[in-house]
Amino acid sequence: MNIIVCMKWTPDTSEADLTVSTTAKDIKKDDLDYDMNDWDRFAIEEAAQIKEKVGGKVTVVSLAPEESEDMLRECLARGADEAFQIWSDQMEGGDGYAMASVLSQFIKGRPHDLILTGTLAEDDGAGQLGGMLAAMLDIPSATLVSKIEIKDQKASFVRELEGGLYESMEMDLPCLIAVATGLNEPRFVSIRAVRKVTSIEIPNVGIDEIGIDVGKVGQSGARVEIEQVSLPPEGEGAEIIKGKPEEAAARLAEILKEKGAIG
């Protein structure tokens, strides 16, 4: 069983104060902390668990600059056997389509029974790379998958619909599964576990080694162009209750009472 996991290295923006860069084509990222995309944490865990059950090899790959090495090393500590970090300057400015083109070219040349991705990355919020990659490799795929069982060259799985409804489906291998958060419990990785994998080399692969045409990567390979990013307009918004925490809480209690909001 050859499992390939695609990991995205993303800036943590959930609590950060974001500002738009001077070109207005992106946000300023210098001060942001980067880590593995939240959804992908569940993908690497699932790969490790499948390997533990049915045997095989787990390969992790990320299209990200060298600084992402810590993330890839953590993936090794989480149970991956090998990791590749793919980056060339020409890949700058690529959209999901351009990134999927690189990944598909890389994966085509290696054995793959199962490819795992997250459903969505919190930076671009696109939820597109998995499905694009599968189409380029001509294998079936599914997103938002919350349960997987591999048996008899098939993947049986459950995927989320809305309102507490799920669909149970199956696919022939090879296939691509984009996982949903919560499908497993990502293991705790100790510093010791990370230390154990320090000797494993993580190759840096450039686009010339992958053998993809420069015109297909980065900005020139992209189909979507970001014209402008902006902070959403403030709008009406909430009435912010000012004051020290105790004062604000006390005032809020009164407001709730006035509004008949205390049952």
Place this chain on the structure above:
Amino acid sequence: MENIYVLAEHRKGVIRDTTWEAIAAGRKLSSELGVELTCILLSANAAMAETLSTEAPRVMVVENPIFETMNSEAIIKTLKEVLKPSGSYVLLMGASNAILDFAPGLSVALDAALATDCFAAEVRNGKLFASRQMYSYKINSLVSFKDSERVVLTIRAGSFPYAPSDAVKGAIENVACPIDPTSLRKRFIKYVEAEKGDVDIASADIIVSVGRGIGDEPDLDVFQSLADTMGGVLACSRPIVDKNLLPKFHQVGTSGVEVKPKVYLALGISGAFQHLGGIKGSPLLVAVNKDPRAPIFRVASYGIVGDLNEVVPVLNEKIKSLKG
């Protein structure tokens, strides 16, 4: 662009609301571009096209039992054939969980550009623009499409309000199913319903809801106690369920439970679209969050910018004393 298409979404034999909103978006672009709107229906029952024909001037129907559900492989292969002769077009559909399963693969098969989860779209000087969100839904992004003849857009729910049209009577065109369903590598087995729990947040009037802001090892009793004091129930956002802190039936949102309370207190919840999508009936929404830019403050009536660990215990005591 020569054509505008809307792909209808259905489930268990019923056209879903995402379809009407995609039609609303399609109507807007169709008037801006001056081209006709065509609705595409892939269904096990071609009669479903009747409802669509009152809303779109033209409906194309492919009827086959495989389209009982929205099987992504069947849809991608079929649309690839059906749209082959179509020249340049925009294809619109809802940004639902079923459509998330095939829109990206479809865009590759159609050799089209893709923008997912768009909340606005417009044509300026003949050029198509779409707006979507990035970076934890905190940044808006205006995008265009590089010399692309074909564009696929998925539309965020609630972005294009739909009103029934004054009875267009669209022509219905039947198209033979171009694929062999037995050759598919992906197969639907059955629908599964989530387990019902012992708390029904869907019918609660007062909801105290907690999100990732409560931290990795929270003391949930504090929040349960506040919920009890307020006479409400405890609910949560998705990451809380993912971390097994509360069972799934407590989760508010598009993939969780739809609630319609009178009061909704959001504690450490950023206000992602999929979370807000589960809150109906415009309750009195109050948010406590330490990030003044959290999207939740844009929809809340009242807010406190601060650490919930400091705010919540005091709030609980104050409410207790006010209740007397």
